[in-house]
Amino acid sequence: MQQPYRTHKAEVLKSLDTDRQTGLTQTVAEARQTEYGPNQMQRGEQTPAWKMLLKTFTEPLVIILFVAAGLALLNAGYDFFNTGDVEHGRAAIYEAVAIIALILLNAGIAFFQARSTQKSLEALESMTERTANVMRDQDWEEVPAAQLVPGDIICVNTGDFIEADVRFLSVSELQVNEAHLTGEAEPINKQTHALDEDVPLGDRTNMGYSGSMVTHGNAIAVVTGTGMDTELGHIATLLDQVPDQRTPIERAVARLTKVLMRIAISLVFFTLAVELIKTYVENGGISFDAFINSLSPSIAIAVAAIPDALPVVLSIVLTIGAATLAKNRGLVKTLNSVETLGATNFIASDKTGTLTKNQMTVTRFYANGATFSVEGSGYAPAGDISPVDDNDTPDYTGFVRSAVLNNEASVHQDEQGHYVPYGNPTDVSLTVLGHKAEFDRDQLQNNGYEIIRVLPFDSTRKLMSVVIHSEDGYQVLTKGAPDVVLRVTDNVLDHDQFVPLAEKKDEIEAKILEFAEQALRTLAVTCRTIDEDLAQNGSMEELEQQLTLLGIAGIIDPPRPEVKQSVATLRHAGIAVIMITGDHAATAKAIALRLGIIQDNDAEVIDGPMLDQMSDAQLRDHVLTTRVYARVSPEHKQRIVQALQAHKAVVAMTGDGINDAPALRAADIGIAMGINGTAVTKDAADLILLDDKFTTITNSVEAGRTIFGNIRNFMRQELITNVAEVLTLLFGAIFILSDIGKVPSTAPILSALMVLWVNMISDSLPSFALGYDKPEADLMQQPPRDVHESILKGMVGRIALRGIVMAAVVFASFLWAANAGYTLPMAQTVAFLTLVFGQLWHAFDARSNKTIFHRNPFDNGRLLLAVGFAATSSILVTMIPFFNTVMGTAPLPPICYLYVIFFPAIPTFVISGIKALWLRSKGAA
Numbered sequence: 001m002q003q004p005y006r007t008h009k010a011e012v013l014k015s016l017d018t019d020r021q022t023g024l025t026q027t028v029a030e031a032r033q034t035e036y037g038p039n040q041m042q043r044g045e046q047t048p049a050w051k052m053l054l055k056t057f058t059e060p061l062v063i064i065l066f067v068a069a070g071l072a073l074l075n076a077g078y079d080f081f082n083t084g085d086v087e088h089g090r091a092a093i094y095e096a097v098a099i100i101a102l103i104l105l106n107a108g109i110a111f112f113q114a115r116s117t118q119k120s121l122e123a124l125e126s127m128t129e130r131t132a133n134v135m136r137d138q139d140w141e142e143v144p145a146a147q148l149v150p151g152d153i154i155c156v157n158t159g160d161f162i163e164a165d166v167r168f169l170s171v172s173e174l175q176v177n178e179a180h181l182t183g184e185a186e187p188i189n190k191q192t193h194a195l196d197e198d199v200p201l202g203d204r205t206n207m208g209y210s211g212s213m214v215t216h217g218n219a220i221a222v223v224t225g226t227g228m229d230t231e232l233g234h235i236a237t238l239l240d241q242v243p244d245q246r247t248p249i250e251r252a253v254a255r256l257t258k259v260l261m262r263i264a265i266s267l268v269f270f271t272l273a274v275e276l277i278k279t280y281v282e283n284g285g286i287s288f289d290a291f292i293n294s295l296s297p298s299i300a301i302a303v304a305a306i307p308d309a310l311p312v313v314l315s316i317v318l319t320i321g322a323a324t325l326a327k328n329r330g331l332v333k334t335l336n337s338v339e340t341l342g343a344t345n346f347i348a349s350d351k352t353g354t355l356t357k358n359q360m361t362v363t364r365f366y367a368n369g370a371t372f373s374v375e376g377s378g379y380a381p382a383g384d385i386s387p388v389d390d391n392d393t394p395d396y397t398g399f400v401r402s403a404v405l406n407n408e409a410s411v412h413q414d415e416q417g418h419y420v421p422y423g424n425p426t427d428v429s430l431t432v433l434g435h436k437a438e439f440d441r442d443q444l445q446n447n448g449y450e451i452i453r454v455l456p457f458d459s460t461r462k463l464m465s466v467v468i469h470s471e472d473g474y475q476v477l478t479k480g481a482p483d484v485v486l487r488v489t490d491n492v493l494d495h496d497q498f499v500p501l502a503e504k505k506d507e508i509e510a511k512i513l514e515f516a517e518q519a520l521r522t523l524a525v526t527c528r529t530i531d532e533d534l535a536q537n538g539s540m541e542e543l544e545q546q547l548t549l550l551g552i553a554g555i556i557d558p559p560r561p562e563v564k565q566s567v568a569t570l571r572h573a574g575i576a577v578i579m580i581t582g583d584h585a586a587t588a589k590a591i592a593l594r595l596g597i598i599q600d601n602d603a604e605v606i607d608g609p610m611l612d613q614m615s616d617a618q619l620r621d622h623v624l625t626t627r628v629y630a631r632v633s634p635e636h637k638q639r640i641v642q643a644l645q646a647h648k649a650v651v652a653m654t655g656d657g658i659n660d661a662p663a664l665r666a667a668d669i670g671i672a673m674g675i676n677g678t679a680v681t682k683d684a685a686d687l688i689l690l691d692d693k694f695t696t697i698t699n700s701v702e703a704g705r706t707i708f709g710n711i712r713n714f715m716r717q718e719l720i721t722n723v724a725e726v727l728t729l730l731f732g733a734i735f736i737l738s739d740i741g742k743v744p745s746t747a748p749i750l751s752a753l754m755v756l757w758v759n760m761i762s763d764s765l766p767s768f769a770l771g772y773d774k775p776e777a778d779l780m781q782q783p784p785r786d787v788h789e790s791i792l793k794g795m796v797g798r799i800a801l802r803g804i805v806m807a808a809v810v811f812a813s814f815l816w817a818a819n820a821g822y823t824l825p826m827a828q829t830v831a832f833l834t835l836v837f838g839q840l841w842h843a844f845d846a847r848s849n850k851t852i853f854h855r856n857p858f859d860n861g862r863l864l865l866a867v868g869f870a871a872t873s874s875i876l877v878t879m880i881p882f883f884n885t886v887m888g889t890a891p892l893p894p895i896c897y898l899y900v901i902f903f904p905a906i907p908t909f910v911i912s913g914i915k916a917l918w919l920r921s922k923g924a925a
């Protein structure tokens with residue numbers, strides 16, 4: 001067959017052995033899937049596992065540990081071959097082996113973590129899998145886009161991506177954006193006729209290409225190419241692995257560890273120098289032997305200064321965060337969003353469907369010069385229509401008939417007898433009104449009303465029209481936002497008379513305002529008689545003018561009951577909710593008042609035309625205080641986002657239509673609706689609401705804050721340990737100038753392996769549990785954090801103070817033990833356990849921004865387990881001979897265990913107590 005665009009559609013169908021009416025059978029589709037493969041781009045080579053593993057060894061922290069292991073080996077070699085101190089040499093070997101084991105363990109955890117993060121992200125990705133509407137076995141069904149095969153009949157609508165290369169079979173006002181292939185930003189009009197010459201891709205107007213967006217209209221098409229055999233596949237360079245997906249916190253931590261590494265290196269040299277000076281002063285010279293001995297404290301310091309577990313715990317906690325959000329029906333696409341969500345200070349939300357139920361019902365209408373009220377609820381065709389004024393009962397059927405014909409929705413009764421709506425909810429409400437007045441579109445079509453053209457609704461134009469043909473000739477029926485419609489209306493039908501609009505304008509505008517102030521969505525219905533030529537060939541602009549107003553519908557869309565509470569919660573959390581709607585300003589204001597988005601009737605509402613008049617600078621002046629934007633088009637949303645961002649605000653913005661995509665991309669958190677959103681908005685969004693509910697945004701923000709708070713808590717815990725370890729060792733190097741009892745002056749207060757143990761076991765496990773913690777009670781009463789501030793903001797003082805106090809306590813314990821005549825391993829063990837228990841007590845303090853007394857210590861089961869395990873295992877390693885040899889620990893007298901368990905609790909409780917008193921004096925406790 002020659003190129004499908006040069007071939008008649010019937011020929012194309014024949015050559016693909018398919019049928020426009022029935023589609024492929026499931027069996028044939030499966031066979032073709034085996035033959036042609038899945039409809040997806042081939043991924044680039046994944047980085048091989050061994051490369052990922054090797055990469056973990058190039059981390060700066062790991063390099064320092066390697067150096068420490070190397071120094072320990074040097075020490076061991078010297079002992080074995082020079083001094084013959086086999087015991088000391090063996091200890092040094094254990095040290096080196098343990099450090100290397102730790103490096104391997106760390107690499108292993110980091111490696112598996114990277115793989116499982118990758119997997120979780122892939123799982124999240126698959127939840128947002130693209131789908132296509134395809135005809136199989138004579139039925140339309142939604143299948144994953146990857147399952148499309150050549151010959152499939154698909155249908156596409158505004159907001160869909162075209163998921164394969166296709167030849168159009170029928171189109172309705174179809175426009176497609178193919179910028180990704182042609183660079184042409186303007187949408188292209190599509191048609192179905194065969195072209196009679198070879199033309200470049202951008203001119204093949206009867207073809208659609210994989211990855212293009214349907215910006216207008218709809219179509220039915222046959223798939224001609226899939227996967228790599230599409231135009232996109234031909235030009236696509238293989239999709240490589242996503243490059244740097246680290247979040248800002250992860251990058252901040254990477255920067256921090258680099259700084260710590262520099263500090264570690266300086267401290268290693270510093271302690272080495274101090275030890276050498278001490279040796280020199282004591283012995284009057286420095287032998288090689290003395291040099292080797294001085295290495296021990298330096299190795300310990302190198303290990304102490306590094307928060308080994310921090311990066312790993314961090315990425316685990318972020319990944320878990322993303323999974324928790326998904327459980328709460330909020331799907332984030334990257335880990336970045338988890339973090340940004342917590343810093344959000346403005347949430348700009350669509351009204352319909354997010355803040356309201358999107359269950360629209362016409363409760364009033366104005367037609368033929370009189371007002372009517374409509375009874376009934378839901379989608380059942382039952383409900384009286386009665387005039388508000390019994391003496392004024394003109395015929396309203398022209399209005400209702402037009403509203404029903406100019407309409408793409410339908411309502412069907414299912415097997416249980418429930419009425420189920422299909423299509424645009426505004427149109428559904430008019431269909432139901434039609435049923436109450438005994439008009440049905442299908443019946444009208446069977447009774448001589450033929451719909452020959454449809455100009456679908458779009459929220460920029462805010463209009464929808466159909467061209468119909470009946471025994472009365474050709475007519476265009478237009479409906480839409482009243483203010484837009486009135487601009488192209490000439491006459492009004494009033495008690496069966498055509499009256500010029502100018503005469504009735506005030507009355508009609510008053511009616512629109514009256515409906516809007518009752519929180520009703522308003523919609524004008526019009527008609528116009530036209531000739532055949534205009535009917536067949538007229539452009540949208542030519543058709544939608546000189547209209548006659550038949551009536552105005554007032555449609556209620558009740559607010560979602562739970563939103564009011566969410567808005568209040570957000571207000572307490574310092575987060576402002578902004579309503580952005582295509583509806584009338586008065587409707588928007590009435591709903592905003594009911595939801596608590598604004599508190600008083602005089603609150604400023606900016607509408608689309610006002611926005612058009614405003615410069616960016618003027619908008620910036622209003623944007624921080626305005627809470628309601630009405631009659632906006634999607635293009636305005638981007639301006640609102642940018643104006644807020646100019647004030648350094650972090651903005652989350654919802655959107656559902658295709659034109660919302662640029663605003664979603666511009667927002668810090670673009671939010672798409674999982675149920676009613678278009679594929680294009682889901683693609684542009686960072687957060688997808690699986691249930692389309694506003695409360696899911698609130699929950700996601702809360703989860704984002706919780707995760708960020710937990711990250712800060714465990715960072716604080718980890719860093720305090722590092723500061724305490726380093727200072728303890730430094731205190732030893734600087735202040736112990738001569739031997740104390742059995743303890744030599746050059747020995748470190750903690751052996752390198754003890755430091756490793758603290759970092760890996762007694763510190764990391766509780767830190768990890770802190771990453772899972774529940775939110776603090778007042779989490780949503782705090783203002784949002786400033787994203788531009790350092791992650792360590794407000795923590796440096798606390799880390800320094802507690803680190804210093806803890807080091808002092810450990811140092812004091814060591815001195816006490818040395819003075820009591822304990823051996824070096826015993827004194828080191830006292831210091832080791834004091835540090836371990838100091839950290840374990842502090843883990844409970846780290847849970848709160850305030851003090852240890854602010855949280856119930858028993859409500860984090862994981863933390864209790866982690867602390868229990870760390871406490872028991874740390875005591876056991878001092879009692880079991882094997883560990884005594886490996887780690888340099890020694891059993892202590894029983895009373896001493898009591899001392900090391902409880903003494904280090906004192907600083908935590910004293911500091912917390914002082915802080916609690918101080919907070920109380922400030923009235924904040």
Ligand code: ATP
Nearest residue numbers: 350351352426459464479480481522580581582583
């Ligand atoms: P929100 O932001 O509250 O979700 P929206 O921006 O989606 O609302 P639109 O759906 O664009 O609002 O509707 C804007 C106006 O367009 C409505 O107030 C109504 O007057 C009109 N309108 C809505 N749906 C239709 C339709 N199917 N046909 C004609 N006019 C419509």
